[in-house]
Amino acid sequence: MCGTELYNKEFFCYALLMYKHNFAEMQSMPCDSDPKSNYLLAAMSDEGLEHLLPDLAAVDMPLGKVVYESDVIFNKVYFPTNCIISMVYVMNNGASAEIAVVGSEGMAGIALFMGGNTTPSRSVVQSAGHAFELKADVLTREFERGGELQHLLLRFTQALITQMSQTAVCNRHHSVDQQLCRWLLLSIDRLDSDNLSMTQELIANMLGVRREGVTEAAGKLQKLGLIHYKRGRIKVLDRPGLEAQVCECYAVVKAEYDRLLKAPFNRQ
Amino acid sequence: MCGTELYNKEFFCYALLMYKHNFAEMQSMPCDSDPKSNYLLAAMSDEGLEHLLPDLAAVDMPLGKVVYESDVIFNKVYFPTNCIISMVYVMNNGASAEIAVVGSEGMAGIALFMGGNTTPSRSVVQSAGHAFELKADVLTREFERGGELQHLLLRFTQALITQMSQTAVCNRHHSVDQQLCRWLLLSIDRLDSDNLSMTQELIANMLGVRREGVTEAAGKLQKLGLIHYKRGRIKVLDRPGLEAQVCECYAVVKAEYDRLLKAPFNRQ
DNA sequence: CTGCGTCTGTGCGCCAGACAACACACTATA
DNA sequence: TATAGTGTGTTGTCTGGCGCACAGACGCAG
Numbered sequence: 392m393c394g395t396e397l398y399n400k401e402f403f404c405y406a407l408l409m410y411k412h413n414f415a416e417m418q419s420m421p422c423d424s425d426p427k428s429n430y431l432l433a434a435m436s437d438e439g440l441e442h443l444l445p446d447l448a449a450v451d452m453p454l455g456k457v458v459y460e461s462d463v464i465f466n467k468v469y470f471p472t473n474c475i476i477s478m479v480y481v482m483n484n485g486a487s488a489e490i491a492v493v494g495s496e497g498m499a500g501i502a503l504f505m506g507g508n509t510t511p512s513r514s515v516v517q518s519a520g521h522a523f524e525l526k527a528d529v530l531t532r533e534f535e536r537g538g539e540l541q542h543l544l545l546r547f548t549q550a551l552i553t554q555m556s557q558t559a560v561c562n563r564h565h566s567v568d569q570q571l572c573r574w575l576l577l578s579i580d581r582l583d584s585d586n587l588s589m590t591q592e593l594i595a596n597m598l599g600v601r602r603e604g605v606t607e608a609a610g611k612l613q614k615l616g617l618i619h620y621k622r623g624r625i626k627v628l629d630r631p632g633l634e635a636q637v638c639e640c641y642a643v644v645k646a647e648y649d650r651l652l653k654a655p656f657n658r659q
Numbered sequence: 660m661c662g663t664e665l666y667n668k669e670f671f672c673y674a675l676l677m678y679k680h681n682f683a684e685m686q687s688m689p690c691d692s693d694p695k696s697n698y699l700l701a702a703m704s705d706e707g708l709e710h711l712l713p714d715l716a717a718v719d720m721p722l723g724k725v726v727y728e729s730d731v732i733f734n735k736v737y738f739p740t741n742c743i744i745s746m747v748y749v750m751n752n753g754a755s756a757e758i759a760v761v762g763s764e765g766m767a768g769i770a771l772f773m774g775g776n777t778t779p780s781r782s783v784v785q786s787a788g789h790a791f792e793l794k795a796d797v798l799t800r801e802f803e804r805g806g807e808l809q810h811l812l813l814r815f816t817q818a819l820i821t822q823m824s825q826t827a828v829c830n831r832h833h834s835v836d837q838q839l840c841r842w843l844l845l846s847i848d849r850l851d852s853d854n855l856s857m858t859q860e861l862i863a864n865m866l867g868v869r870r871e872g873v874t875e876a877a878g879k880l881q882k883l884g885l886i887h888y889k890r891g892r893i894k895v896l897d898r899p900g901l902e903a904q905v906c907e908c909y910a911v912v913k914a915e916y917d918r919l920l921k922a923p924f925n926r927q
Numbered sequence: 928c929t930g931c932g933t934c935t936g937t938g939c940g941c942c943a944g945a946c947a948a949c950a951c952a953c954t955a956t957a
Numbered sequence: 958t959a960t961a962g963t964g965t966g967t968t969g970t971c972t973g974g975c976g977c978a979c980a981g982a983c984g985c986a987g
Contacts, residue, residue: 480828483907488831490824505817506810507919511911512824537805542774549773552820556758556780559827560748563756563867567974590934599831601975606935622934622983639751643779651775834943858964869945874965890953890964928987935982945972952965957958 424449426523428472430496430655431543439539446529452476452522454588458499458514465509466527468500474520475581477597480512488562488599489574491554492517494581496648496655497547503527504534504544517589517597518582546651553647561640567600571608572637574598575618575627577644580656585627612636692717694791696740698764698923699811707807714797720744720790722856726767726782733777734795736768742788743849745865748780756830756867757842759822760785762849764916764923765815771795772802772812785857785865786850814919821915829908835868839876840905842866843886843895845912848924853895880904 426447427433432440452458452474459465461481469476476499478490490512493499499522502510533540554577561570574597579585591609595602609625612618617632618625627633634641648655694715695701700708720726720742727733729749737744744767746758758780761767767790770778801808822845829838842865847853859877863870877893880886885900886893895901902909916923 478824480824482828482832486832488828490827502817504813505820506814507817507915510817510824511821511915535805537803545772546774548816549770549775549778552773552823553779555820555823555827556746556748556778559758559823559830560750560756560867562827562830564750564754592934599828602935603937603976604974606937607974610936620935647775647779860964870964871946871966872944874967875944878966888965930985930987932985933983935980937978937980939977941975943972943974946970948968950965950967952963954963955961957960 424521425472426470428495429470429498429523430652431498431547432470432523434543434653435539442533443525443529443540446525447523448525450522450524452516452520454516454519456516458516459510461511461513462509465500465503468498468503468525468527468530469522470498470525471495471522471581472520473583474516474522475518475578476514476522477517478510478512478514479597486599487596489597490558491551492577492581493551496581496652497551498544500527500530501544501548501551503530504541505548517593518578518587520582550648550651554644557640557644561638562599565638565640567598567604568608568611569636569638569640570598570600571605571612572633573641575625576630576633576637576641579627579630580645585630587625587627588623589625590623692789693740694738696763697738697766697791698920699766699815700738700791702811702920703807710801711793711797714793715791716793717789718792720784720788722784722787724784726784727778729779729781730777733768733771736766736771736793736795736798737790738766738793739763739790739849740788741851742784742790743786743846744782744790745785746778746780746782747865754867755864757865758826759819760845760849761819764849764920765819766812768795768798769812769816769819771798772809773816785861786846786855788850818916818919822912825908825912829906830867833906833908835866835872836876836879837904837906837908838866838868839873839880840901841909843893844898844901844905844909847895847898848913853898855893855895856891857893858891 426440426444432443432447435443447470450469452469452471458469458476471494473495476493478492479487480490481487499514502508534544561573571594574594575587578587591605592602595605598605609618609620612633613620615632615636617629617636618627645656694708694712700711700715703711715738718737720737720739726737726744739762741763744761746760747755748758749755767782770776802812829841839862842862843855846855859873860870863873866873877886877888880901881888883900883904885897885904886895888894913924
């Protein structure tokens, strides 16, 4: 009915293609090895952070890496510094839809401290970079102590819930054009740059729409001079212009992140 | 672009209409005054529940009651026993979309212990009944003690997250027909009966689709003999039949609720 | 610099669902 | 029993997005 086995095939090629894609990025991306580059880690007191430091390991997050497979128990959590992790649900027929994205403002693996240990959705690296990896049992231990880390993580989780909710609303009511704007803005908020490495095909998979739909929407934005597009490289030229195009969903999510996490994104 | 001021007007009439509607229900619905009728309260140890009991108050939840207004700080949480509370986002233009529903398996007001205190969405009573009301500070106090209540609430929150995620996916990929099936099943799972009191108009508001769309979809289901409805009364006649029609989203959500909350819904 | 694989642009037919307008049916109340 | 209010069924038009097919454009590997 919706989606075809085409999606399936593509999704299997996914990781492979993206890895390949990624090698080009590698050398240009310095390893970000300061835990303070992640908002959650930065927001902790020195004392609190000390409990975690011995177990934090800086790791590469190559494009396409499947961080968590759906319904599979995991034993690591990730605090991105300059990568983006995307939570995606993949349907039986292979069609997919992004549920939320996490960048340097948050953490991947909330199901751990929420008590479920798994989720029906898959998490993949949408934009290559680095993250701090932490063993699950260490995080659980610190979470159970209550206090600042617990509060931070729960507030972040609520922000994430808002993002998911708004995704649902946006999927219901807004056009592909508007959703692309929202997606672009959410993405560049979570990166240090205005450049994204994403083919239209992959964006389409994230948004759960046709590739041609993305081509068309991106074409419009390019004509308006808001972005520049070239074979898997997107550069945002006019951020305020994008914000003028986007639906209210973006602003709602942004405001909640700012409110709950005290403005982790300081760029305009 | 999407929605019209019509929606707005309707939404303002909402509470009023629903209250009126509700008076007819009242006498036929016995006050459910056993805290054990709520899964979360029932799952607690006697000892744990004792901390809450003095502050739990059974309250009426009339159809259409706005439990939480968006972005407004609240000081009560609700444990439904036989009502359904719907979390709805209302857009600037008045169009709306349901994000998740909560019934006797859960609690309304999770933003409290998550640390945000408010959400951008509104919570409305979608099906009249009763709930146990608890003062916010009592819940916060008990939550902060850690232990079983905290774990229960967090697991429930994760189940709710799954519901929201799947709503997003369903909104993206599935037809109105399928979504109506999902909505009906989620609703009757949370009630003791196969009867719902909802006009097609209101269902349309929840799903964020046109009333005519619901008319059409409901007509199909009726022709198939799966439901019977008549001016605001819907009776599910063939539950397995509905389950055969519904998209995978329902099963995913159901499975997660069963897994995380140990099968709070024991009906078939 | 040539060729091939990948990415992007475009055109077409199709359909679900939005929008609009209205007829009819049920129910409560006077 | 008449009437108004509310809920439901129907019809026709229009548009956004899907599926499909293919042409062109880019860029890397040989």
